[in-house]
Amino acid sequence: MKQAQEQAGSWEWINSTGGAWMNNAAPLFSLGESRPSLADATHALVLQLQPILRERQRLCADTSIGTERRAQNLRILEREAQRQGLVQLHQRLALICRNYVARKGTGGPECLDIESFVEEVILLTHARLPEFNPDKARFSTWFGSHILRQVYTDMQRRIDPSWQRPEPTTAAGRAERQIARRIARPDSLDRPVRLSAGGDESTSQAELVSVSYPCVEDGLIEEDCRERFVEALEQLGEADKVLLTRLYLLGETQKEIAASLGRTPARISQRLRQICTRLAAALGSGFQEDCIDTQFCEALRRCVP
Numbered sequence: 001m002k003q004a005q006e007q008a009g010s011w012e013w014i015n016s017t018g019g020a021w022m023n024n025a026a027p028l029f030s031l032g033e034s035r036p037s038l039a040d041a042t043h044a045l046v047l048q049l050q051p052i053l054r055e056r057q058r059l060c061a062d063t064s065i066g067t068e069r070r071a072q073n074l075r076i077l078e079r080e081a082q083r084q085g086l087v088q089l090h091q092r093l094a095l096i097c098r099n100y101v102a103r104k105g106t107g108g109p110e111c112l113d114i115e116s117f118v119e120e121v122i123l124l125t126h127a128r129l130p131e132f133n134p135d136k137a138r139f140s141t142w143f144g145s146h147i148l149r150q151v152y153t154d155m156q157r158r159i160d161p162s163w164q165r166p167e168p169t170t171a172a173g174r175a176e177r178q179i180a181r182r183i184a185r186p187d188s189l190d191r192p193v194r195l196s197a198g199g200d201e202s203t204s205q206a207e208l209v210s211v212s213y214p215c216v217e218d219g220l221i222e223e224d225c226r227e228r229f230v231e232a233l234e235q236l237g238e239a240d241k242v243l244l245t246r247l248y249l250l251g252e253t254q255k256e257i258a259a260s261l262g263r264t265p266a267r268i269s270q271r272l273r274q275i276c277t278r279l280a281a282a283l284g285s286g287f288q289e290d291c292i293d294t295q296f297c298e299a300l301r302r303c304v305p
């Protein structure tokens with residue numbers, strides 16, 4: 001019954017929008033034509049899916065409709081995206097990613113995780129595809145310069161902040177690079193933290209974060225913590241920022257994001273924890289001590305289950 005109502009609602013909604021987001025749909029290739037190359041087939045899939053992803057982005061940003069109605073319309077778009085080849089697009093992007101990493105290499109001893117690379121590429125592609133202009137460039141060209149290279153660089157510098165940057169020529173510069181490399185390897189929240197100098201009493205970082213202190217009255221502290229929080233957010237990779245935007249600004253649920261990307265909600269939750277770990281590392285251990293009662297420290301605690 002619910003499915004029938006949803007299907008009826010889908011036609012009502014499609015008619016109300018004029019089906020404008022479906023107007024650019026075209027067959028991937030005609031009978032009798034030779035099989036297209038990977039680049040050509042991917043370009044054709046993109047043209048099929050771009051109007052749907054653009055409409056999805058518009059729908060998520062629309063605050064004038066209720067949560068239930070928006071969720072229903074998102075499900076309609078997800079089904080249409082599946083019909084138009086979303087799974088095939090994800091498969092082709094994954095193949096391109098693996099070929100790219102095979103050519104470039106995964107880096108030093110702490111190798112780039114290929115599956116995470118694929119996921120971040122797909123996430124950023126969904127966010128930026130509505131901006132792609134097929135009249136100005138082929139998808140392969142746009143994808144290589146706006147998505148693939150960006151995510152690869154972000155992930156390599158997450159492992160080693162000095163990746164593909166010129167070697168420092170001064171002692172101070174070399175020291176700064178060493179510090180940056182240490183920061184890029186975040187401590188576990190389970191790592192013991194000594195509570196007093198020379199003492200034996202210790203606790204974990206996770207327990208330290210959860211300690212409650214009297215409310216901070218000084219607005220200057222709140223402002224300073226806000227600036228530090230924003231600066232740390234800016235240090236995140238583009239794909240990390242996209243996921244946080246979809247969750248906290250556009251109000252998408254982890255289930256909705258997972259459905260659009262062909263992933264499980266558990267995987268999205270895991271990625272969120274990884275992002276928050278990187279955010280905590282960028283903020284540094286002093287942030288928890290200085291900003292323990294501010295909304296920004298509270299946001300970080302909520303972010304890490």
